[in-house]
Amino acid sequence: MEVKNCKGCGRLYNYIGGAYRLCPECMKKLEDQFQYVKEYIEDNPRASMRQVTEDCGVSAKQIERWIREERLTFSDESPIGIACEVCGKSIKSGRFCDRCKQSMATRLEGMYGTSITIPDEEREKRAKARMRYLDM
Ligand SMILES: [Zn+2]
Numbered sequence: 001m002e003v004k005n006c007k008g009c010g011r012l013y014n015y016i017g018g019a020y021r022l023c024p025e026c027m028k029k030l031e032d033q034f035q036y037v038k039e040y041i042e043d044n045p046r047a048s049m050r051q052v053t054e055d056c057g058v059s060a061k062q063i064e065r066w067i068r069e070e071r072l073t074f075s076d077e078s079p080i081g082i083a084c085e086v087c088g089k090s091i092k093s094g095r096f097c098d099r100c101k102q103s104m105a106t107r108l109e110g111m112y113g114t115s116i117t118i119p120d121e122e123r124e125k126r127a128k129a130r131m132r133y134l135d136m
């Protein structure tokens, strides 16, 4: 067991992992905030980042984090967007714009070729081998 200081309230708590270094109480508060923001932007799809942060009491940094985590998505009419991490184009969720995602996927394919795709026959054989193993 690991004890850490909560980044939200500073109290010591039992760290159980996760990206947020928050105690269960602060984690719950953050989750409530998230639900609030989510509903807020559904009701106010045209709200600016400033409006959202002021009305919900959540920092722009936190909102941006939720966008990167793809938990929050903004409609096309929303003025809120974040920059693609590669080319800087404004996007509504995630880390990269569609074009950069596409070019990354193509690059990956080029790197591994077709060797990573297992032919159906082979996959079936492996599945059968696994079942036999389970039968024993
Ligand atoms: Zn806390």
Ligand SMILES: [Zn+2]
Residues within 6 Å of the ligand: 084, 085, 086, 087, 088, 089, 096, 097, 098, 099, 100, 101
């Ligand atoms: Zn991009």
